[in-house]
Amino acid sequence: MLQTQWEYRTLKYKTGxxxxxxxxxxxxxxxxxxxxxxxxxxxxxxxTSMTQGQSKDLIMIFKRRV
Structure with missing residues (x-):
């Protein structure tokens, strides 16, 4: 039986x-x-939390089949 294989990508989105x-x-x-x-x-x-509820970046993790 073949197992599903995945690849992953991490992206950083800078907030303004x-x-x-x-x-x-x-x-x-x-x-x-x-x-x-x-x-x-x-x-x-x-x-990525800073102070007083502010966020510097959003980190997003994605996957897709290989």
């Missing part, structure tokens, strides 16, 4: 604004859609 934390939704949608068109599936997303 003076202190960070601002997400350009259209830009993020374009990034996510471009990965989807290449066969990548988003499996996890988290932020």
């Amino acid at each position: 604004g003076f202190l960070g934390g601002k997400v350009n939704q259209e830009e993020l949608d374009e990034l996510l859609n471009s990965q989807g068109y290449e066969g990548w599936e988003l499996i996890s997303c988290f932020d």
Whole structure:
């Protein structure tokens, strides 16, 4: 029986604004859609916390079959 094999990709999305934390939704949608068109599936997303609830980056992990 063959096992499904996966490859993974990690992307960092920089937030904007003076202190960070601002997400350009259209830009993020374009990034996510471009990965989807290449066969990548988003499996996890988290932020890198700074202070007072601000986020410097979003870290996204994708997978697709090999």
